[in-house]
Amino acid sequence: MTPEELSAAISACLTEAVAAGEISVEVPETVRVDRPKSREHGDWATNIALQLGKKAGMAPRDFAQILATRLASVPGVGAVDIAGPGFLNITLEAGAAGELARTIVEAGSAYGSNEALAGHVVNMEFVSANPTGPLHIGHTRWAALGDAISRVLRASGASVTSEYYINDAGNQMNVFARSVYNRIHGLPVPEGGYPGEYIKELGDAVLAENPELKDLEEAEAIPALRDAAYKAQLADIKSTLADFGVSFDVFFSETTLHERGAVADAVARLREQGHIFDLEGAVWLRTTDFGDDKDRVLIRANGEPTYFAADAAYYLSKKDRGFEEKIYLLGADHHGYVNRLKAIAACAGDDKDKNIEVLIGQLISVNGAKLSKRAGNIIELRDLINWIGADALRYSLARFPADSPIALDPEQLKKNTNDNPVFYVQYAHARSAAAARNAAAKGVTRNDFDAALLTDPTENELLAVLGQFPSVVAGSAEFREPHRIARYLEQVAGAYHSWYAATRITPMGEDEAIAPVHGTRLWLNDAATTVLANGLELLGVSAPERM
Template sequence: MTPAALADLVRSSAVQVLSARGLDHAALPDQVTIERPRNPEHGDYATNLALQVAKKVGLAPREFAEALAEELSLAGELAAAEVAGPGFLNLRLAADAQGDLVSRVLSAGDAYGTGDVLTGRKINLEFVSANPTGPIHLGGTRWAAVGDALGRILAAQGAEVTREYYVNDAGAQIDRFAESLIAAAKGEAAPEDGYAGAYISDIAAQVLRREPSALSLDGAERHRIFRAAGMELMLEEIKKSMHEFRTDFDVYFHESSLHDRGAVASVIEDLKRNDSLYEADGAWWLRTTAHGDDKDRVVIKGDGVPAYIAADIAYLKDKIDRGFGLCFYMLGADHHGYIVRLKAAAAAIGSDPAVVEVLIGQMVNLISDGKPVRMSKRAGTVITMEDLVEAVGVDAARYELSRYSVDSTLDIDLDLLRKHSNDNPVFYVQYAHARLASLQRNAADLGITATGAPELALLTHPREGDLIRTIGEFPSVLTKAAELREPHRVARYLEGLAAAYHKFYDAARVLPQGDEEATPLTHARLALCEAARQVLANGLRLLGVSAPERM
């Protein structure tokens, strides 16, 4: 029985208790809180429902708890329901109910943990969106791991998720990128405000291989060729890096397309007509202060040129026109101001500002030998995705970047992530999965094969109960991770599951030794171990991390 199923049972029992007394049950919460007691001797689960609502329904908390315990004692899923203190209720699952959970996991397989709370929601998830002027840096790498994991988690709750990369190819930074390529092609130093690094020389050489006469052309045409070809080559490298990092996008949306097809000009005219823009000091302004901004923002500058926010508004409108009911923007630490601006943009085009959700990610630092790592081999100035992957591998990089809340600065200890020890979180979780897979292989080598349904009611050891209850928490962990947009909850859960398994394995022997014969308990424990392996595999897959069967 999962905690969610137990919560439903407690609520339905509470409805019965109140109805039998002629009391209104409207005060009951839609979702009853079920928790694991800190002291296992107090039971498998506990609820404070009686304390929470007793006064609202006209009962003393302990009186309500006692009546609820009596009602729950009629349920076959529970071995005991005991009142504690002023009205807490401690619950112990029946052995059959615990075994039923193992069967559910084995039956569901890869689908165990998935839900349908987001079924029917069409979500646009835009993340990374780094300027196509250089390799993906560490901040973008964090979003690549977290954004992709979030997309997997939202999809696991039934959402239709589109992963989108916004290519900023219409700004002055692309012109500076082109001029930097031209300088490198000439063997000159990069312009003062340009881009440097070995990758610039690499791309410049590739442009010349495509267009051998590019440097002999007049200034404007030379700039056009280096700009177009250079950006195309850089974007190809970004896509390749992302794919190797197991992050693939459904859409690469080019900012320039909004200007080329008149979408920016069109949305500006619409905003002028509906009075969302006002004119002052020769410019056109969006009323962002109405949504908490410290000042209104210029959309059309005094020279008639659209400000950057104009394309943002057109882009958001394009997303909404494509049918997305929720649009995520995953931005860097210096983009807090964009939250109110994007919500103001949504209101200006006639949409609910709630259609916009902005997640802000903090900085990432690499530590090696106790010191910060500051220089990239290829980019020269910033540490890149390739640097991190080369140092620790894709699995360790993705897992480490996903196991912390994005609103906290992250220091990655490269030395720790290279270790094959339990101090390394990704190794700890993957090793648990490999150990479980090895257990099934060893059972097969011993000729132990399933003969009918295992007697799962035999799983009564305290460590078996701990492991089963931890397995049962997986669906609610995924629901909460999707609700709060926090993939790190999955990583932390997997570490707890791995710990529960290791403790179980140390306390309860699974396979027979020597001349011993396999018993019904052997088969029950093997089924429990397979359920644990399945959940570890499911969780790692949602983080985009492999689940090795041998290590």
């Protein structure tokens, strides 16, 4: 019996009690069940009697007694005890608890998936680095977390489009092109330009495909270099993201907003909403009506749109493409963007507390990291991947809440010891895969399954932890917190290692015959393998079968 099945059983008992006139209360859609702090108190516990007792005009313990009587007759429930003011402690029969192992194995990669966010249509924008240089340490955290959040949202039933906003408009692109031009011609870096060896590499790559550009005058060469160097740098960004295991459904160009008149259209639409005013020749959006610290200029007095105007057009583009929920993942230096982006949503007629969500990630530091030789003044993501490894980097970044600063120790992350969390979890998966191979070699198969044979205390603990996976995934999605998955996987690994040390999947020596308990334990072993693999997949981390 899974926690979800137990929750449904409690709801059914409540409904039956209401129908029988034993209680009078509105039955909630779901009843929460949790693991008791002490295993002596049973397998699962619920405080539903405390929640509903007073609403039903009853003492919580009396309410709990009615529910306990009905729940005790549910198949698979071994015992129901009432504790304190009305807590229900539930112990499952061994067979009902052990049946979970088969459920997990048969579900395979689908186990953990749930429908908690079914019907939600989400646009997830993250990373969105300027296409004027390589990805660096500042982009690393959102690359890992943004991808992991997208994965857990999908696993919880949401329709998610991951999107990268390419800031390819504005003067920065001209400065970028001029930097490449100067490097090609052996000139100093222009004022405010981009240094770094990667600029020379871009110039060499561009000339290799377009040698005629070197002989053009600067005024004629800059537009062509801007396009060619931009494409080459964007290709480098995509390649680095792929090495990090991150992919996007959409790469959205800011330039397209200007080319198709979306910025002017956005201003017109916001004016119709009544939030535009004109002052001293400029066009303003009255964002202070919705919590911003000051009103924002959309069109300057000289007729040029601001970056904020493009932000407004981009938001409306997401709205027009049918994304009811828009999640922005921004860096630690973007706190000031939260209220202005929410104000855009409100000015566009949306609910700023429902239709837009802005997450701010804190900075990370890596002990001993050196500035990139290619970029000159930054620590490149590519270098971090080569140094630490994509798995260790992604797992470590996903292991902490986004709003907490992180200092990573690469030497610790490269250790093959249990105090290295990513190794601890991956080793549990590799160990379970090896155990399955060893069982096959000894002739143990999953032909036999008797859930009632899983009676060792470590088996009960492992089953209980494995049963929590769907609710952990749902909570991770609801709160945009993939660190819940990482911390949960460490619990699974700990429970698995304890069980592995206490029991045997294969017979002891040649004299012991293969018994049903061995095949049944193989089911449990493979259930742990499944949960570990599925959880690591949600974090974008590999699940090795050998280490």
